[in-house]
Amino acid sequence: xxxxxxxxxxxxxxxxxxxxxxxxxxxxxxxxxxxxxxxxxxxxxxxxxxxxxxxxxxxxxxxxxxxxxxxxxxxxxxxxxxxxxxxxxxxxxxxxxxxxxxxxxxxxxxxxxxxxxxxxxxxxxxxxxxxxxxxxxxxxxxxxxxxxxxxxxxxxxxxxxxxxxxxxxxxxxxxxxxxxxxxxxxxxxxxxxxxxxxxxxxxxxxxxxxxxxxxxxxxxxxxxxxxxxxxxxxxxxxxxxxxxxxxxxxxxxxxxxxxxxxxxxxxxxxxxxxxxxxxxxxxxxxxxxxxxxxxxxxxxxxxxxxxxxxxxxxxxxxxxxxxxxxxxxxxxxxxxxxxxxxxxxxxxxxxxxxxxxxxxxxxxxxxxxxxxxxxxxxxxxxxxxxxxxx
Amino acid sequence: xxxxxxxxxxxxxxxxxxxxxxxxxxxxxxxxxxxxxxxxxxxxxxxxxxxxxxxxxxxxxxxxxxxxxxxxxxxxxxxxxxxxxxxxxxxxxxxxxxxxxxxxxxxxxxxxxxxxxxxxxxxxxxxxxxxxxxxxxxxxxxxxxxxxxxxxxxxxxxxxxxxxxxxxxxxxxxxxxxxxxxxxxxxxxxxxxxxxxxxxxxxxxxxxxxxxxxxxxxxxxxxxxxxxxxxxxxxxxxxxxxxxxxxxxxxxxxxxxxxxxxxxxxxxxxxxxxxxxxxxxxxxxxxxxxxxxxxxxxxxxxxxxxxxxxxxxxxxxxxxxxxxxxxxxxxxxxxxxxxxxxxxxxxxxxxxxxxxxxxxxxxxxxxxxxxxxxxxxxxxxxxxxxxxxx
Numbered sequence: 153x154x155x156x157x158x159x160x161x162x163x164x165x166x167x168x169x170x171x172x173x174x175x176x177x178x179x180x181x182x183x184x185x186x187x188x189x190x191x192x193x194x195x196x197x198x199x200x201x202x203x204x205x206x207x208x209x210x211x212x213x214x215x216x217x218x219x220x221x222x223x224x225x226x227x228x229x230x231x232x233x234x235x236x237x238x239x240x241x242x243x244x245x246x247x248x249x250x251x252x253x254x255x256x257x258x259x260x261x262x263x264x265x266x267x268x269x270x271x272x273x274x275x276x277x278x279x280x281x282x283x284x285x286x287x288x289x290x291x292x293x294x295x296x297x298x299x300x301x302x303x304x305x306x307x308x309x310x311x312x313x314x315x316x317x318x319x320x321x322x323x324x325x326x327x328x329x330x331x332x333x334x335x336x337x338x339x340x341x342x343x344x345x346x347x348x349x350x351x352x353x354x355x356x357x358x359x360x361x362x363x364x365x366x367x368x369x370x371x372x373x374x375x376x377x378x379x380x381x382x383x384x385x386x387x388x389x390x391x392x393x394x395x396x397x398x399x400x401x402x403x404x405x406x407x408x409x410x411x412x413x414x415x416x417x418x419x420x421x422x423x424x425x426x427x428x429x430x431x432x433x434x435x436x437x438x439x440x441x442x443x444x445x446x447x448x449x450x451x452x453x454x455x456x457x458x459x460x461x462x463x464x465x466x467x468x469x470x471x472x473x474x475x476x477x478x479x480x481x482x483x484x485x486x487x488x489x490x491x492x493x494x495x496x497x498x499x500x501x502x503x504x505x506x507x508x509x510x511x512x513x514x515x516x517x518x519x520x521x522x523x524x525x526x527x528x529x530x531x532x533x534x535x536x537x538x539x540x541x542x
Numbered sequence: 543x544x545x546x547x548x549x550x551x552x553x554x555x556x557x558x559x560x561x562x563x564x565x566x567x568x569x570x571x572x573x574x575x576x577x578x579x580x581x582x583x584x585x586x587x588x589x590x591x592x593x594x595x596x597x598x599x600x601x602x603x604x605x606x607x608x609x610x611x612x613x614x615x616x617x618x619x620x621x622x623x624x625x626x627x628x629x630x631x632x633x634x635x636x637x638x639x640x641x642x643x644x645x646x647x648x649x650x651x652x653x654x655x656x657x658x659x660x661x662x663x664x665x666x667x668x669x670x671x672x673x674x675x676x677x678x679x680x681x682x683x684x685x686x687x688x689x690x691x692x693x694x695x696x697x698x699x700x701x702x703x704x705x706x707x708x709x710x711x712x713x714x715x716x717x718x719x720x721x722x723x724x725x726x727x728x729x730x731x732x733x734x735x736x737x738x739x740x741x742x743x744x745x746x747x748x749x750x751x752x753x754x755x756x757x758x759x760x761x762x763x764x765x766x767x768x769x770x771x772x773x774x775x776x777x778x779x780x781x782x783x784x785x786x787x788x789x790x791x792x793x794x795x796x797x798x799x800x801x802x803x804x805x806x807x808x809x810x811x812x813x814x815x816x817x818x819x820x821x822x823x824x825x826x827x828x829x830x831x832x833x834x835x836x837x838x839x840x841x842x843x844x845x846x847x848x849x850x851x852x853x854x855x856x857x858x859x860x861x862x863x864x865x866x867x868x869x870x871x872x873x874x875x876x877x878x879x880x881x882x883x884x885x886x887x888x889x890x891x892x893x894x895x896x897x898x899x900x901x902x903x904x905x906x907x908x909x910x911x912x913x914x915x916x917x918x919x920x921x922x923x924x925x926x927x928x929x930x931x932x
Contacts, residue, residue: 167755365557367765367800368807375761410757417758469859 184244251299255307289328297408298348300416334405346491350446355415362422376414383407422522432513496541574634641689645697679718687798688738690806724796736881740836745805752812766804773797812912822903886931
């Protein structure tokens with residue numbers, strides 16, 4: 153797995169330890185002369201961020217950096233980044249980071265040559281402005297293994313005041329090139345590794361369970377679950393033990409980075425009730441999206457179990473369990489325990505007082521409309537009641 | 543499966559019974575006003591060909607038809623098609639048919655705005671001319687379920703005199719849109735259904751066995767094998783029984799058409815010894831490519847068995863067999879018998895006198911260089927000896 157290989161769908165993806173060093177030649181291929189690096193505040197100061205900045209500075213490009221991204225990204229961060237893009241007269245974006253940086257970068261790219269404000273382009277806005285001008289190309293370099301935003305056509309940003317999440321969607325938000333470099337994820341703390349890993353698992357699982365004929369997504373989901381079963385616990389263990397740049401650590405991180413990308417490829421098929429719960433938990437309690445998915449998964453997948461018994465049996469095979477639905481759930485619970493995901497929401501700081509809001513926001517979220525079993529308000533009450541724990 | 547769904551990788555693929563009726567709107571999306579329909583001589587006169595011509599004639603487009611394609615396509619057919627493209631001043635190509643029509647259409651598209659002759663652009667030609675001009679968009683409509691050429695970046699054509707096969711490759715040969723309509727394959731004879739189906743199975747199997755890290759291709763391969771296990775025998779039986787336009791027949795044909803597409807998506811990872819044998823059998827004995835693959839598979843996969851035992855066990859699960867490598871081989875042999883694939887080459891008309899040429903051409907073919915086990919001349923001798931039968 154030390155070789156660098158190229159995947160050609162859904163966008164050219166180059167994978168391998170050290171592949172980030174190809175950045176200058178990839179920028180050249182895109183015809184960029186003035187790239188803007190978009191990354192977050194912390195990453196910009198870490199060795200991997202500093203190394204990337206140095207690579208750009210020592211190359212023939214005129215590059216600039218925007219790194220005012222932190223927390224759940226808000227519109228004012230996009231506006232600052234847009235000002236940086238215009239001031240630099242940038243012609244391409246290098247987006248490096250977790251989901252937040254990648255999403256902000258995508259929206260900067262969309263707004264670069266479009267008039268109006270970010271919310272004018274919100275998906276579902278009845279007065280949505282058309283995306284008709286150039287969107288500068290993005291090279292995406294993820295540093296977490298969870299969202300898979302690097303292969304997605306959507307971006308999420310919150311309103312500064314209301315914290316309401318807005319989704320922007322356009323096929324041309326898909327990055328022009330992805331560099332998947334497992335070395336960039338070696339330093340992720342154990343907790344972030346576990347939570348983002350559960351995000352990837354939730355994408356793979358929910359996409360597989362959605363009704364509809366999409367056998368490529370199904371095959372990719374199962375193989376992604378297999379990769380997670382072979383690597384997530386190892387990544388968390390290596391991280392907790394402070395294991396650095398060893399071949400085994402890099403290999404495990406590579407499997408997770410690929411599984412994360414595959415989760416986002418697969419979920420073009422759809423998501424489900426887990427994501428409605430997680431979106432609500434982020435909005436109401438500011439809970440980390442991956443952690444929210446990780447806590448909810450046994451409850452929400454359990455909700456689908458009777459209707460999808462055969463599919464859970466196939467997921468069980470993929471996870472290396474015994475090929476029964478029960479085997480999959482046992483595997484899931486063992487994995488959660490092994491990587492330190494709290495067993496219920498209360499352990500993660502969610503208060504019973506949040507209950508009504510959690511139900512209300514989850515019900516309004518659109519993801520559960522694709523769930524293989526319809527989800528009623530009573531179902532959400534029951535799910536959150538169980539997930540809160542005693 | 544009666545709904546029409548859209549797949550977004552590797553190129554937009556629209557799948558569903560009747561989806562071919564979307565052709566005018568897809569041409570409009572591409573901005574085409576003067577499409578050229580490229581298809582083969584026989585298809586142009588069959589009801590599905592006549593219906594497509596009528597659709598184009600009754601639309602607002604100025605369309606023309608080129609249908610002088612038959613047998614294994616040769617360069618003179620491409621040249622005639624190119625003349626038709628230029629005479630019509632076409633701006634897009636609708637490629638309808640099996641692998642031959644799709645490949646000829648791709649080469650016409652490449653040559654439309656490039657100087658010189660077809661062989662100037664042959665892959666590996668030391669004086670290969672650059673592909674630097676416009677390649678008009680192609681909408682691909684496959685009518686067989688085997689080659690998957692509709693999602694491929696390559697095209698094969700033979701020299702008229704020498705019968706030598708030339709391969710042309712360029713990322714922009716990938717069709718801009720694929721319409722996968724199972725209704726178009728309902729009339730395929732049982733023998734063609736079986737032989738092309740084995741071609742798809744050979745792509746899925748060989749791609750899965752190739753070394754290298756490409757988990758998306760692996761997941762797609764296994765899911766494709768699963769679809770074939772659920773549909774190929776049914777398609778052949780429906781065909782032999784003269785079953786027409788029933789829901790069960792359309793569903794089975796849809797699974798095969800998807801599996802065929804997935805085989806070609808997967809084999810960007812590589813192929814192997816089976817294809818070197820099949821290429822040699824086509825060159826030396828003019829044997830149908832799918833039939834050649836179908837006859838060779840038990841021998842060539844058997845050659846890889848010891849080195850890939852675990853992979854064969856996973857293929858066994860995918861095929862619905864018992865999860866052992868032996869179970870996969872039993873399934874493969876039962877399937878071959880059930881769909882009427884000859885058990886050896888002699889039954890398919892290959893003469894022992896072809897033996898030396900078969901070995902020599904197979905050895906020169908590049909596919910076996912990707913085989914998980916190196917293949918020597920002695921190995922090819924042994925494989926062809928076994929496959930010839932007694």
